[in-house]
Amino acid sequence: MAKGILEVQLIDAKGLKNTDLIGKIDPYVVIQYRGQERKSKTARGQGSNPSWNETFKFLVNSAAADNHQQHKITMRVMDHDTFTADDFLGESTIHVGDLITRGMENGTGELPPTKYSVVLSDRSYCGEIRVGVTFTAKMEEEEDTEEFGGWSHSFHA
Numbered sequence: 318m319a320k321g322i323l324e325v326q327l328i329d330a331k332g333l334k335n336t337d338l339i340g341k342i343d344p345y346v347v348i349q350y351r352g353q354e355r356k357s358k359t360a361r362g363q364g365s366n367p368s369w370n371e372t373f374k375f376l377v378n379s380a381a382a383d384n385h386q387q388h389k390i391t392m393r394v395m396d397h398d399t400f401t402a403d404d405f406l407g408e409s410t411i412h413v414g415d416l417i418t419r420g421m422e423n424g425t426g427e428l429p430p431t432k433y434s435v436v437l438s439d440r441s442y443c444g445e446i447r448v449g450v451t452f453t454a455k456m457e458e459e460e461d462t463e464e465f466g467g468w469s470h471s472f473h474a
Contacts, residue, residue, distance in 0.1 A: 319417050321454040323350060323375040325390060327357055328430055329368040332444040336396050336404040341365070343397040344406060346446070350375040350390050350413075359397045365444070377417060377452065388414035392446060394435055407435035407443040413450055420452035427451045 325348055335342050341364035346357040353375050360367030379387070390411045396404040411433060420426030430449035437443055 319379045321377045323377050324451045325373045326449040327369045327371050328447040330446040331366050333365045334443045347393045409433040409435050409446050417452050420454045425453050
């Protein structure tokens with residue numbers, strides 16, 4: 318049973334495609350992990366090379382630690398538009414099954430900030446995003462209430 322906190326450090330991106338006809342893109346990132354979703358702030362006016370420097374926490378509470386395909390972080394890079402629908406700029410996926418397994422064995426596991434390719438649905442390259450990931454295991458004998466995003470969550474039903 319894998320229990321703990323997965324922290325995603327969203328640092329920056331480079332070389333994103335400018336989809337705006339006038340001005341610069343205003344990128345933000347939607348980060349998903351197993352049904353949980355977080356949204357970064359919008360990097361207004363930063364164009365193709367935005368910087369966020371934000372950290373997001375996801376709860377890991379899974380009996381499926383052995384199924385590494387289920388443990389992935391998907392980051393969709395979007396361009397905020399005021400008068401039309403936001404534009405999809407590309408996405409990147411980080412498989413974190415091995416990281417979670419390592420964290421369950423050692424107490425923590427870390428992927429230092431690394432560049433990942435941002436790709437379109439046809440897998441064509443459209444920039445890169447720099448992200449770090451840390452998993453901190455929560456042991457059964459620890460207190461089962463965790464302060465999480467302003468809410469107090471309990472692992473017990």
